[in-house]
Amino acid sequence: xxxxxxxxxxxxxxxxxxxxxxxxxxxxxxxxxxxKQIDSKIGAFLSFDEAKTLREAExxxxxxxxxxxxxxxxxxxxxxxxxxxxxxxxxxxGSKILxxxxxxxxxxxxxxxxxAGCVLWGRLNMDEFAMGSSNENSAYKPVANPxxxxxxxxxxxxxxxxxxxxxxxxxxxxSDTGGSIRQPAAFCxxxxxxxxxxxxxxxxxxxxxxxxxxxxxxxxxVEDVASLFQVMAGIDKKDSxxxxxxxxxxxxxxxKFSSLKRLGVPKEYFQGGLDSEVRxxxxxxxxxxRSAGHEIVEVSLEMTKYVMPAYYIIATAEASSNLAxxxxxxxxxxxxxTSNAIDIYFKTRGEGFGEEVKRRIMLGTYVxxxxxxxxxxxxxxxxxxxxxxxxxxxxxxxxxxIAPTTPTVAFEFGKKKFDPLQMYLCDIFTVQANMVGxxxxxxxxxxxxxxxxxxxxxxxxPFKEHEILSLAYEFESAHxxxxxxxxx
Amino acid sequence: xxxxxxxxxxxxxxxxxxxxxxxxxxKIIDSLDEILDYFKTLSGVDVGGVEESAHxxxxxxxxxxxxxxxxxxxEDALLNAPEQRDNQFVVPKIVx
Numbered sequence: 059x060x061x062x063x064x065x066x067x068x069x070x071x072x073x074x075x076x077x078x079x080x081x082x083x084x085x086x087x088x089x090x091x092x093x094k095q096i097d098s099k100i101g102a103f104l105s106f107d108e109a110k111t112l113r114e115a116e117x118x119x120x121x122x123x124x125x126x127x128x129x130x131x132x133x134x135x136x137x138x139x140x141x142x143x144x145x146x147x148x149x150x151x152g153s154k155i156l157x158x159x160x161x162x163x164x165x166x167x168x169x170x171x172x173x174a175g176c177v178l179w180g181r182l183n184m185d186e187f188a189m190g191s192s193n194e195n196s197a198y199k200p201v202a203n204p205x206x207x208x209x210x211x212x213x214x215x216x217x218x219x220x221x222x223x224x225x226x227x228x229x230x231x232x233s234d235t236g237g238s239i240r241q242p243a244a245f246c247x248x249x250x251x252x253x254x255x256x257x258x259x260x261x262x263x264x265x266x267x268x269x270x271x272x273x274x275x276x277x278x279x280v281e282d283v284a285s286l287f288q289v290m291a292g293i294d295k296k297d298s299x300x301x302x303x304x305x306x307x308x309x310x311x312x313x314k315f316s317s318l319k320r321l322g323v324p325k326e327y328f329q330g331g332l333d334s335e336v337r338x339x340x341x342x343x344x345x346x347x348r349s350a351g352h353e354i355v356e357v358s359l360e361m362t363k364y365v366m367p368a369y370y371i372i373a374t375a376e377a378s379s380n381l382a383x384x385x386x387x388x389x390x391x392x393x394x395x396t397s398n399a400i401d402i403y404f405k406t407r408g409e410g411f412g413e414e415v416k417r418r419i420m421l422g423t424y425v426x427x428x429x430x431x432x433x434x435x436x437x438x439x440x441x442x443x444x445x446x447x448x449x450x451x452x453x454x455x456x457x458x459x460i461a462p463t464t465p466t467v468a469f470e471f472g473k474k475k476f477d478p479l480q481m482y483l484c485d486i487f488t489v490q491a492n493m494v495g496x497x498x499x500x501x502x503x504x505x506x507x508x509x510x511x512x513x514x515x516x517x518x519x520p521f522k523e524h525e526i527l528s529l530a531y532e533f534e535s536a537h538x539x540x541x542x543x544x545x546x
Numbered sequence: 547x548x549x550x551x552x553x554x555x556x557x558x559x560x561x562x563x564x565x566x567x568x569x570x571x572x573k574i575i576d577s578l579d580e581i582l583d584y585f586k587t588l589s590g591v592d593v594g595g596v597e598e599s600a601h602x603x604x605x606x607x608x609x610x611x612x613x614x615x616x617x618x619x620x621e622d623a624l625l626n627a628p629e630q631r632d633n634q635f636v637v638p639k640i641v642x
Contacts, residue, residue, distance in 0.1 A: 162622045255602040269601050298608035299601065364614070367587045377561065387637055393629035399638040408565030416564055417574050421581060424553065425560040434585060439592050441596035446599060478577045479584055483572020520603070 059367040063088040064225035065543050068282040071228065072130045075122055082122070082133030085228075086115035087176055089135050093180070093226040096546050101201045102221035104140050105148050106112050106180035106320050111474070111481045113179045123177060130285055130309075132175025137227040138216050139182040141188060142273060144168050145261035147178075151264050152186040152196040152214075152541040153390045154409035155384050155410030165262020166294045167231060167273050174289040179227055183217030186412045187381065188238055188266045193482035194475050195414045204544040205247060205510050212242030212484075218276050219246035224546055227501025230276045235266050236369055237463075237488025239274045244463035244513020247502045247542060249283045249530065250276040252488075254520045255495035259294030267376035268491040271367075280501060284308040287523060304522040311524045313529040317527070321347055322456035324358035327393075327487055333466040339504035339512040340462050345458065346533060355456060359490070361448040364441055369489040370482060371387025371425050371438035384410065417478060442493055453519050458526055461487055463500040463513035487515060496520045501530045502539035511542075553578055 063071075063085060074080045090108055097103050118133035127133070136143055141151045143161035145168075150156045163173070171178065193201040193216025201216040203209040204224035211220040215232030219242035222230050228463040232239040234252035243250030251274045265271060275286035288308050294300045320381035323344055328337065348354045366513045386406030388391035393405035411419070452459065465486060474481045491498040496517060503514035514533070518526035555575055559566055566574060624627045627635035 159626050162618065162625050256605070291565075295610060297620065299605060301603055301605065304556070305614060364588055364591055369583045370581070371588070372583055382563075386628060388635055389626035390628070399637050399640045402638055403563040404559075406563040407563055408567065413570050413573065416566065416570070417577060419562050419564060420566075420574060420578060421557055423558055425585075426579070427558070433589075436598060437588060437591075439591060439600060440593035440596040441588055442595050442599040444591065444593070446602075479580055482581075491550075 060468070062225060064092045064228070065278070066451050067279045068131060068134045068277065068285060069279070071134060073341055074134050076127075076189060082115040082118040082177060083112060083236060084303035084442060085133065086111050086135055089179060089225070089227050093221075096224060097226060099202060099207055100204060100220050100224050101199045101225065102183055102224065102226055103180045103219040104152070104183050104198055104217070106460040107252050111177055111179045114164055114288040118175050118177060127169060128173060128175035131289060134174040134176055135179040135228045136171055136286065137180045137182050137218070137221055137230045138168065138178065139184050139230070139232050139266040140214050141233060142167060142231055144178055148181055148182070149264070149384065150198070151188070152184040152198065152409065153415070154197045155273060155406070157391060159390055161401060161418055163262065166259035166296055167290050168262060170289050176289070177187050180221075180232060182215075185214035185216065186289050186415050187264070187377070188214040188233055188235055189377070190412050191237070191241055191481050192469075192474065193217065193242070194471065195412060197254060197412050200471065203468045203510070204546055206468070206508070208432055209470055209510065210245065212464075212468065214238040215250070215276065216242050219243050219248055219250065221344070222246070222276050223544060225543065228277070229282055232275055232276050233263060233271055234492065235270045235275050236373060236492050237485035238486050239276060240463050240498055240513070240515060241485060243276055243500040245292040245468040247511030247539070249280055249499065249501045250263060251283050251285065251287055251499045252491055252497060253523060253524065254497040256299050257303065257497070257521060257523065259297040259300050261294055261296035268380060269376060270373060277371050279500060280527055280534050281309060281312065281355070284312060284527050285498070288293050299314065301521070308527055312528055314528065317355070318351050319357060320353045320455070322355055322452055322459045324362070324452070324461055325356050326359050326361045326362035327461045332462060335506045336462050336464070336466060336512050340460070340514060343503045343533060344460055346353055346433060346536065350532065357431050357452045357456060358461070359448055360488075361441075361445045363384065365445055365490050365493055366482065366486055366501050368438040368441040369493055370421070371434050372442065374418045374422035374463060375426050375435050376422070378419045378426060379414070381419055386410070414478070423473055447489070449490060449496070458529055459517040461515045461517065463487060463515040467506045467508065467510040467512055495525045499526050499530050501534060502542070503533065503537070505542070553582070
């Protein structure tokens with residue numbers, strides 16, 4: 059099973075493409091066949107255009123034949139979460155309100171993947187407008203966890219994580235507003251990087267909370283994630299929040315950086331509510347770093363208990379503003395229940411949005427309304443400053459922070475769906491990075507007794523993705539978690 | 547319901563331009579109360595003299611050159627319109 063083409067790493071496949079041991083068309087066919095065989099059980103794809111994908115693979119083969127590949131990823135299938143624009147393809151955001159929407163342009167990341175020769179394969183399922191932690195909020199269908207199809211894959215990038223874990227694609231892109239790359243990566247046993255805010259252009263990403271959203275790479279190994287990040291990252295004049303930073307060679311640097319660092323373990327993340335098996339796996343990982351010669355120090359993130367409420371105030375406020383554009387006038391679904399100009403907004407949004415999206419728009423509207431603005435929204439923005447100061451103080455003392463990605467392993471369908479607040483708390487360890495704007499990676503660090511993956515999170519300083527990638531690579535090299543695949 | 551007393555749901559749905567009906571309306575009202583209570587955790591934080599953070603990093607006035615770049619054609623812009631005619635969006639009548 060592990061020798062199957064669709065479970066090989068992008069690095070390995072790239073070498074095979076170079077040596078003509080496989081063609082890009084054969085590779086594309088392998089993942090397409092795999093998806094056709096198993097996606098009725100997984101539900102990772104919302105749509106795909108097989109003919110288009112095969113055309114792109116043929117073009118890649120032609121380039122390789124001429125000895126002119128565009129990058130190491132030329133000819134490698136990459137699948138996009140269905141909120142990243144790909145010209146001519148559907149873009150639903152997992153919502154009925156965009157059911158028939160077709161992207162009129164490419165997102166900047168999509169352009170960059172094309173420029174690197176990646177073969178774009180399919181549109182991946184997600185929680186509606188990236189709001190959710192279990193993928194149960196997709197308006198179309200749930201996604202199952204490839205390790206146990208009775209469990210959720212996490213969210214909101216549940217399709218992106220499940221497709222990679224199940225071998226239905228080689229690499230994928232997700233987006234992370236409060237943990238939406240790292241949490242599903244942890245639940246599905248893959249690697250997912252949430253880049254520093256501004257490292258990757260948001261042009262062509264449908265906005266949820268603009269000051270928190272980032273697109274990031276997901277794959278089955280740290281090397282694969284590093285190579286995809288290499289082609290995505292960098293300043294873009296189409297995104298005014300795109301940040302100028304030095305972009306090193308992430309892949310080449312993987313084995314160079316991690317020599318003897320000071321690593322912080324936040325004590326607040328190991329208090330009540332953390333599953334005992336997750337705790338044990340993390341303690342083992344910390345012990346690994348200690349015995350490898352790194353200095354481990356306990357640190358305190360004193361603002362931890364305020365991060366979640368501040369995050370949800372800010373995220374819902376920004377969402378209520380961003381989602382005002384879905385009004386049934388210029389694009390997307392328009393209700394046929396009325397022809398009255400004002401009612402059309404109410405009916406279109408009432409029929410087009412799902413329950414969780416409505417809940418968050420209502421929350422955001424509440425915290426932004428005249429009488430609550432100061433006590434909720436402005437207050438939360440000030441708390442955000444304190445959260446940032448707290449985090450940067452700790453990152454002044456250590457090089458990186460080691461933490462669990464999630465308090466538990468993947469849970470069963472329906473377990474939290476009817477308790478929104480419990481669902482929000484799934485992201486308790488991940489929202490910090492978004493509030494601060496820094497980078498974080500989740501990698502597999504063990505399996506539970508129920509055979510579900512456990513994720514470790516490494517948080518770094520802003521724009522020091524190469525440092526956390528190296529630390530992740532050091533662990534992965536010693537543990538071989540990347541060679542574990544679910545049996546479907 | 548006490549929530550009805552605390553949250554003016556009619557005003558909120560009007561501001562948000564969202565129709566809420568039936569069981570969904572009840573569920574959302576119930577959960578809003580619980581979540582807003584959770585938000586109250588923050589009221590204990592002393593923010594005296596603290597500046598607000600709207601963004602992660604300070605970037606101000608990022609402007610491009612004042613030159614016309616590529617723009618959408620009317621055809622492209624209308625590609626996803628729910629209703630269109632003569633290169634224009636069709637909307638309900640708004641003046642009598």
